[in-house]
Amino acid sequence: MFAAAAVWGIVLRVIYFHSDTHPYDKAIYPGVGPAFARPLGWEARPISGMDGGDFDTGVVDNRLEQADVARLRRYLEYPAKCRRPIFFRISDPDMPDTLNPSVRFIFDCADLPGVHYATTYDPEGPFLAFTRRLKASGVARLPFAYDSSREIDAPLRGRSRRLFLSGANSRELYPVRYALRRRRRWSPLLRHLIHDLEHPGYPEQGKLQRHDITHDRFVALAARFTHFLLCGTRFNVELMKYVECAYAGSVPVGVPANSLSAGAKRCFRPYTVRSRDLVSDLREPILGLEKRAAAYRDAMRELRSPSRIVGEFVAQASAIVAGRAA
Structure with a gap:
């Protein structure tokens, strides 16, 4: 099921992209991967399906494996006008300090055309410092939805x-x-x-x-x-x-x-x-x-009603993408 929200006359088709191989079934809480997207009504699709282009905005889960990073690199090598904007999801204020190379990739993509961030928590700590250094990428809020x-x-x-x-x-x-x-x-x-x-x-x-x-x-x-x-x-x-x-x-x-x-x-x-x-x-x-x-x-x-979260995210994402395209 696709989730679309009309905010200020805007309808945005969002797909939640997740790792093709990460063991989400072993996660200890339903705040990662497809389970995060489910109460929002968003389709969850493997990153390998990103090239389809049948969406307006992609939100990318941060549990990435090496093969996912390779696929994302290839996607971001396309000219910006030929690909949809994506928002990497941030789920921990300390994430910018990670030594995990797959997560480091998320932050190394900062300010690339069409790359933005969706944070589950209000920006604090290292992530807040990271956002203050951004020049082209935007940041939208995407909290846990109430199920x-x-x-x-x-x-x-x-x-x-x-x-x-x-x-x-x-x-x-x-x-x-x-x-x-x-x-x-x-x-x-x-x-x-x-x-x-x-x-x-x-x-x-x-x-x-x-x-x-x-x-x-x-x-x-x-x-x-x-x-x-x-x-x-x-x-x-x-x-x-x-x-x-x-x-x-x-x-x-x-x-x-x-x-x-x-x-x-x-x-x-x-x-x-x-x-x-x-x-x-x-x-x-x-x-x-x-x-x-x-x-x-x-x-x-x-x-934390899903309709409210989706509506607010669509409004923020649309403003970010439109502002960077202007």
Whole structure:
């Protein structure tokens, strides 16, 4: 299915191009490859199918293998007027610092005619510095879309009054999560109040997979608890967990990402490191918790609705391409 959006009289035909050989089936969350494009209604096509030209704009996934890079090089060797513009998708503020040669290629293409970038998170850190050096390439926003089919309707009244904690443990990258885990290690109370799911590892990169609680199993586990810890890395960006908390119908706890709407942010209480504040939140009357969880889900449905994301991306991409062609 092709997705087209009419914005200011503009209709744009977008195709999401992904690696021909990358093992997306081993990815630990549905934010990469064809799974990223699915809730947006965009056709996902292998990079080897890019030469067809039956699209207006291509968005290129950043999980690239060597053969994908070779194909993209050949595509970009065509005269700019003979090929469609592409937007390389950026999914990590630290990506410009990578040593991976296939990912380095993405940034080496900066300012080539018809090459632009689509960022899942607001530009921060190394990627923000990269954008400030751009002279011809543009940057459009393309956040995670809200997939209402993943929602779980499990009443809070039947859940365990505990906080669901998950993700990688890095003092530098996830300071809030790291600090809470450190406190939990020494506090019997916090060990009782917090369900900590260790990171599953990176089988997509050929590494050992520690467990298979990913994708829908991850949301289902989160829905067994009333509260869900959210923190957006040292850059406070909107990780997929921010929509997964809403899918689980849980109460958000932690730090609202900078990119959240005012309505979504109001569902968080001011975050502190004090255990008694967490206990107070967990013991809030169930009616108040239900209102917060429902309000958060409603806010994320609106903020990250697929039609809104596609419409805003089409508007930005069209302006970028038109501006560079002028």
